[in-house]
Amino acid sequence: MGVNVAGSILGNRVLRKEDPKFLTTGGMYLDDIRDEPLLAGAAYVAYVRSTAAHGTISSIDTDEAATMPGVLAVHTAETLGLEPVPSGFNPMVSRTLLASDKVRYVGEPVVAVVAETYEQAVDAAQTVFVDIEPLEALIDIEAALASETLIYEAAGSNAVFDTTALGMPENTGDEFFADCEVVVEGRFVNQRVAPCPLEARAAAAAWDGDRLVQWLSTQHAQGAVAPIQAANGLDEGQVRIITPDVGGGFGAKIGTYPEELLLG
Secondary structure: OOOOOOOOOOOOOOOOOOHHHHHOOOOOOHHHOOOOHHHOOOOEEEEEEOOOOOEEEEEEEOHHHHOOOOEEEEEOHHHHOOOOEEOOOOOOOEEOOOOOOEEOOOOOEEEEEEEOOHHHHHHHHOOOEEEEEEOOOOOOHHHHHHOOOOOOHHHOOOOOOOHHHHOOOOOOOHHHHOOOOOOOOOOOOOOOOOOOOOOOOOEEEEEEOOEEEEEEOOOOHHHHHHHHHHHOOOOOOOEEEEOOOOOOOOOOOOOOOHHHHOOO
16 A cells, blocks of 8 residues: 655656646747847857867868858857866866867867858858868777777876766775675676757857856756856856756756857
8 A cells, every 4th residue: 555745746646737838839948039138139159060089180271151141250269268178077188168189079069150140150160171180089998998099198098087086985906806705797888878859959148247147958057057157257146047948858968068158
């Protein structure tokens, strides 16, 4: 026999309050925001992305893009004066929000094109030429651990995250198991996961006095405040995150990405 606990959803019928809207008039997603006064006359950004999984950037040619209709600005890490941002889990793992010295994955943003319309930004972005000298791309975990080709050279290894980054003791190697009566060894392979929400990542930003207001399709609005605040050199209380209806996330929208951090 089930026992209902006051305030608990266990054993209780839960009324989903959001369903009527989605089943009738529909949700209000980020791209549906058209009547917000702060976004009146907003420009659009399209990113030029790396087509290589790993490589050294030899040159970036943005001359043609800068002359395209409606283009307001074309930015690289150099023109924005971007400095490498260290990872929270390993300070030796750092990169600029727009790739500068090298690219580390297909799709990494390299150039930001700002235009009056989204279509103009996309058209101009397609004229940017990023010359990339390919480096070895490692797709096997064990090969990556043994390789001298490093994604982040300063880290000294392709193993850039372990339990010590979480404040836990080192738990690998024979010494860790030295006092165990029985040691069981196994090889476990987890499948690749590719979250594919119907609504792609999206963001919009505007200044309201000295406060940055950012609309973000995210699963973690509270967690987006600190990185956006840091990326823009702002003090506590100067960033407001607004999350409209989110068209799926599945884990892909928990973090805050360079494309979103750059909007301020």
